[in-house]
Amino acid sequence: MCELLGMSANVPTDICFSFKGLRERGGKTGPHKDGWGVAFYQGKGVSTFKDANPSYQSEIARLISDYPIKSTAVVAHIRQANSGGVGLENTHPFTRTLWGRYWTYAHNGQLQGFETLPVGQHYVVGQTDSEHAFCYLLNALEQQFPVAPLDMKLAFDHLASLCPALQQLGVFNLLISDGDYLLAYCSTKLHWITRRAPFGVALLSDMDVDIDFAKETTEKDVVTIIATLPLTCNEQWQEMRSGQAQLFRAGEPQ
Numbered sequence: 001m002c003e004l005l006g007m008s009a010n011v012p013t014d015i016c017f018s019f020k021g022l023r024e025r026g027g028k029t030g031p032h033k034d035g036w037g038v039a040f041y042q043g044k045g046v047s048t049f050k051d052a053n054p055s056y057q058s059e060i061a062r063l064i065s066d067y068p069i070k071s072t073a074v075v076a077h078i079r080q081a082n083s084g085g086v087g088l089e090n091t092h093p094f095t096r097t098l099w100g101r102y103w104t105y106a107h108n109g110q111l112q113g114f115e116t117l118p119v120g121q122h123y124v125v126g127q128t129d130s131e132h133a134f135c136y137l138l139n140a141l142e143q144q145f146p147v148a149p150l151d152m153k154l155a156f157d158h159l160a161s162l163c164p165a166l167q168q169l170g171v172f173n174l175l176i177s178d179g180d181y182l183l184a185y186c187s188t189k190l191h192w193i194t195r196r197a198p199f200g201v202a203l204l205s206d207m208d209v210d211i212d213f214a215k216e217t218t219e220k221d222v223v224t225i226i227a228t229l230p231l232t233c234n235e236q237w238q239e240m241r242s243g244q245a246q247l248f249r250a251g252e253p254q
Helices: 016-025 059-066 129-144 153-167
Strands: 003-013 036-042 045-051 071-078 094-098 101-108 173-177 181-186 191-196 201-203 210-212 222-227 244-249
Touching: 003 016, 003 101, 003 173, 003 181, 016 059, 016 071, 016 222, 036 101, 045 059, 045 101, 071 101, 071 173, 094 129, 101 129, 129 153, 153 181, 153 244
Parallel strands: none
Antiparallel strands: 003 071, 003 222, 036 045, 036 071, 094 101, 101 173, 173 181, 181 244, 191 222, 201 210
């Protein structure tokens, strides 16, 4: 299986601390050695970095973990291949455009019978069940809303309504974002934590690194981190239940 990492914040925030923990799991403290990727939303644009090499050995991942790229929405993934070969075309997160905005998606799990899911004009580039499911979700959105809904939350509510059927095909843990909202869906394992004032010290589980968020934030900052497994060992993470969808916007659960 793979691991997911997401962030939703009310102010541009870097994810260096959390990504350091995830990076270690990409072939060092975990078996997810078949590639990694991370997408940072900045305004209407999105910067995506991907590598088919293990993240803990990747110089690109080292740069990302040390360089504070500021964003209000992040989707990241480390891969343990089970559908499709090891290569950039099969490396998450995947990005497509719909209604003049970028959509970014990452999946943890494995699906059976996904080949029959209709994708419309959202063509699949690689060979993974994950990318096919993403194209299916975008096609379903487009069928439901031929033009973008005035309230984009309606689109994410529709996405959430489609996830249980995909879960019936296997394991379907999901992160998907348009840069404003971020939707998490739990099939087996997904956790989240919202940090707000008063901020404290957090200690990574996978390496001896800590951070005092009180020195890095203001009292108005709200930042939510979503991960397959908790990344810190001294904080209380919320464990999602199977079949639960949780939407975030500007760091706040919706």
